[in-house]
Amino acid sequence: MRRLMTPRFSPLEGGLFSSVSKADVGEGAGELIKAGVDVMAWADPFFPDPSIPASVQTVMAEAVASGLPSHYTMPIGSADLRGVIAGKLGTRNGITADPSRNILVTPGSDSGLLYAMMPFLEQGDEVLVPDPSYPSNFANCRLLGAVPVSVPLRAEDGYQLDPAALEAALTPRTKMVLISHPNNPTGTVFRRDTLEALARFVVAHDLILVCDQAFEDHVFDNIEMVSPATLPGMWERTVTVFSVSKGLGLSGFRVGYLVADDRIMDVLYGGAVNVLGATSTLSQIGAAAALKDETILPAYFDILDRRRRLAHAAFSAVPGVRMQMPESGILSWLDIRALGTATEVSAHILRTARVLVNEGEPYGAEGAGHLRIVHGCFMDETRAVDAYSRIAGALQLLSRDSQLLPA
Numbered sequence: 129m130r131r132l133m134t135p136r137f138s139p140l141e142g143g144l145f146s147s148v149s150k151a152d153v154g155e156g157a158g159e160l161i162k163a164g165v166d167v168m169a170w171a172d173p174f175f176p177d178p179s180i181p182a183s184v185q186t187v188m189a190e191a192v193a194s195g196l197p198s199h200y201t202m203p204i205g206s207a208d209l210r211g212v213i214a215g216k217l218g219t220r221n222g223i224t225a226d227p228s229r230n231i232l233v234t235p236g237s238d239s240g241l242l243y244a245m246m247p248f249l250e251q252g253d254e255v256l257v258p259d260p261s262y263p264s265n266f267a268n269c270r271l272l273g274a275v276p277v278s279v280p281l282r283a284e285d286g287y288q289l290d291p292a293a294l295e296a297a298l299t300p301r302t303k304m305v306l307i308s309h310p311n312n313p314t315g316t317v318f319r320r321d322t323l324e325a326l327a328r329f330v331v332a333h334d335l336i337l338v339c340d341q342a343f344e345d346h347v348f349d350n351i352e353m354v355s356p357a358t359l360p361g362m363w364e365r366t367v368t369v370f371s372v373s374k375g376l377g378l379s380g381f382r383v384g385y386l387v388a389d390d391r392i393m394d395v396l397y398g399g400a401v402n403v404l405g406a407t408s409t410l411s412q413i414g415a416a417a418a419l420k421d422e423t424i425l426p427a428y429f430d431i432l433d434r435r436r437r438l439a440h441a442a443f444s445a446v447p448g449v450r451m452q453m454p455e456s457g458i459l460s461w462l463d464i465r466a467l468g469t470a471t472e473v474s475a476h477i478l479r480t481a482r483v484l485v486n487e488g489e490p491y492g493a494e495g496a497g498h499l500r501i502v503h504g505c506f507m508d509e510t511r512a513v514d515a516y517s518r519i520a521g522a523l524q525l526l527s528r529d530s531q532l533l534p535a
């Protein structure tokens with residue numbers, strides 16, 4: 129039947145007929161978890177431990193008792209949640225958004241990301257995608273018939289976007305720039321000057337920017353987190369994608385939201401019921417409670433700031449591993465080219481340390497020879513640190529074999 133499918137979908141593999149090495153496809157990591165492996169390959173803070181704050185639990189329990197969540201909200205999201213989001217956008221993002229015209233709640237930001245791109249892309253359109261970046265950024269373009277065009281991010285530039293590389297990738301078919309900011313997997317926070325150059329580029333060439341800010345909540349070292357939608361000329365040509373999964377550790381709620389100018393949003397509102405349905409009513413109630421509780425993010429910030437330092441100390445001490453200090457979030461990005469291919473090294477870590485990590489290739493051509501490790505896993509820090517040292521131990525063995533380390 130694949131022959132009857134479009135070439136946009138038919139290359140997809142869910143692991144039913146061939147093995148797929150992605151942790152989040154098909155049964156993926158599920159079987160390994162059952163076998164006692166630590167999964168540090170899902171960008172899911174504190175996974176697999178419970179992380180619903182008490183304040184949120186109370187609100188959700190009361191909502192269940194009231195019976196209200198048995199029914200749909202409007203497909204664009206509950207008015208209550210959109211109101212809370214508008215407040216958050218004003219105080220934290222510097223974005224003035226009308227909750228009835230500029231905000232759309234989505235069932236997770238993954239669906240929001242694809243939906244944000246759908247109105248703009250036609251067969252053959254080109255989308256500039258920083259490389260490495262979130263695998264969906266490449267895959268979603270292909271699903272929509274568009275062509276993702278890699279814009280390399282270099283370690284020596286701190287993985288910042290290079291305006292000259294954007295210009296070099298531009299063609300008459302370029303329609304969109306798609307960024308994750310902060311970037312997954314490098315954790316890079318694009319700086320104001322970089323984003324201003326990007327904004328000038330987008331405006332000058334009449335492009336659309338889709339900016340995924342799923343990882344915006346924990347930016348370290350006092351680095352400024354700029355939302356590109358606030359830059360001159362960008363509000364009317366940017367769709368910004370947000371999530372409660374990463375910063376608030378509530379991935380299981382499946383709540384994300386899109387923010388855009390009302391001329392874009394009118395179309396997205398128009399298709400919301402048939403494309404997205406509506407987001408879980410109970411989850412929207414929980415997400416609103418979490419966004420209102422101003423104690424959650426600072427508490428997680430301290431934990432994750434410590435974790436990134438511990439992870440960096442453990443991994444970067446291994447000869448042959450190169451790693452920059454993560455600027456945000458929960459992800460470590462390791463250059464392990466001196467030790468082997470990502471497939472070899474991740475298989476060795478799985479065998480020796482009993483930890484599943486991500487191979488770099490799905491993050492783009494620049495991901496070859498790299499690993500992504502989700503150091504923000506586990507509530508219990510001793511468990512996290514134990515996993516870091518098992519991984520580091522496994523890497524040391526390879527280092528020794530490669531004669532980078534004395535036997």
Ligand SMILES: Cc1ncc(COP(=O)(O)O)c(C=O)c1O
Binds near residue numbers: 236340342343
């Ligand atoms: C950069 C980025 N954006 C979006 C998502 C999707 O998150 P969710 O659908 O849980 O909101 C992910 C998940 O890993 C991600 O890494």
